[in-house]
Amino acid sequence: MRSLFNVIKLMLIEKKDIVIAVICGFIAGISSVGLFAASGYLISKSALIPPFYTLIILTSAVKLLGLVKAGAKYGERLYSHRATFTILSNLRVAFFEKLTPLVPNVFHKYRSGDLLARVVGDVESLQNFFLRVFYPPIVLLLVFISTILFTSFYSIQIAVILIIGFLLTTIIIPALFTLRQVKINGRVRNERGHLSTYITEMMFGFRDLKLFQQLQIKQNHLLNQSEAYITQQKAENINKISSQSFNGFITFVVSWFVLAIGAYLVTTGTLEGVFLAMLVMISLTVFESAAPMAVFPVYMQESKDATQRLYEVIEDPDIQSIGTQSSIYKLADKAPALTFKEIQFTYQGDWRTIITNLTLSIPAKSKVAIVGASGSGKSTLLQIILKLIQVQKGTVNWDAHDTASIADEAIWEKTKVVLQENHFFYGTIRENLQLAGNDLTDDVLKDALYKVNLEHFSLDQPVLENAENLSGGERQRLAIARAFLKNGHLWLLDEPTSSLDSLTEQTIYQNLFEAAEQDTLILVSHRLQGLDKMDTIIVMDQGNIIESGSYQELMFKEGYFYQMKMLEESLL
């Protein structure tokens, strides 16, 4: 329920449109009741052959009320829908603002398909919260109170029947259907989450599934999941229609009661016969406004579940950032020195300590290579520098500042990064390079392509989703070109040339070192060739540094690095 209050708070930003929608809704409802009441009275009165002007007044009132009703209904629709779309957009923005700082932690717990279902489906379903849950009861209450007061002026008994009908159609019957709806809604949402998870996973892994000949099995899972979702959707709709039909039935029963009691009151002389048709018409019309209440519980429950699922992610204590308040938003425009002091890191939900008590100092402008066995924590160390993950113990300093007090964006602004996996967007080479800066000219972009031996690429060349149309080596070179274009004086390169042939690798490294001459550079590499150019080589094993020094020092020491180098040379 607390999540729903958060949504209401966001909704109230649009209070002007909400108030206008409520006023228009009330005018439309009350003029509809007035229109039918006047028609009923006109029919009865005509039978008594009244003076001509009475008929003119009544007919004009009917016409006027008809016009007012149409105008007010239009106003209600216009303002309520305008409010709804603005509320949805506010909601999306608020949700994204809270979700983005939780990336990548959020993926440790939630699968991308499930997140997509929440971001798209759950936010979308909240359009019904305002349109069918929040404001219709306010309009309904206002219309009913006015109508019952008007009716009680003619007959208290009929006013009491209307009150009973009101309680039945707006509270008792919807409450009964709500009980069923609670269970069904939870199931619909879960099945939808599972279905989109299956679909996204299948799309991502389509090629592998084909190669491993597992596509049919996964397809069958998907079809079963789709069936399960459809079954729950059917149950949901049956409950919705049953609630509407039952409510409609009750409103007719109430109108029959009004007619029967009214007729009785006419025979006893308590009610003038000329008002009977008017009261029956009032009863038939006023319950029209109660019709939305039949679907109220469905949408109320749906909204509660949707907000709960949305806020469950962004308020999940397991994935909250544990960072301290940032006080530094801008870093100096120079090569930084990095210092790690007794840092310790464990991935969320993992029992292994990945980085153990690591202490390291990287002077400004130095060129450092990190080598070591696969899984020894090299990439994890780069992620710690980038504040994509945060150490549980120890400190990481950027010059004299603890990175915990530096805003993430300030660090990203000053780093040039090539990760093992780099994402490319659907578009052109130009658009993907301009990720490094929108104002980069074509000449600058072409120069970057030249430095990574991709001068034969045209900037308008298309890039498909996930750069499917580029080879592994081309993707790596494009990522390096992007790093060339980006501002910053700290290079973080995680096996940037692992898919390249030695000749291309050599040329690119030459250009890289030239460009990074005045910068700090950290290179994670499995290949040990060319490391003699580095100032320091750090050898990692099981989350700690087991050796460090210059190339000559390590070779002289004949330790772990020396063994690795000898092994590599024997394989060449």
Ligand SMILES: Nc1ncnc2c1ncn2[C@@H]1O[C@H](COP(=O)(O)OP(=O)(O)OP(=O)(O)O)[C@@H](O)[C@H]1O
């Ligand atoms: N997101 C994650 N969640 C949990 N564990 C992870 C995650 N990423 C990496 N690990 C684990 O952390 C350990 C260190 O991984 P890391 O990627 O830092 O190693 P690495 O030295 O860069 O390996 P490689 O040379 O193969 O790239 C590995 O055992 C890996 O399984």
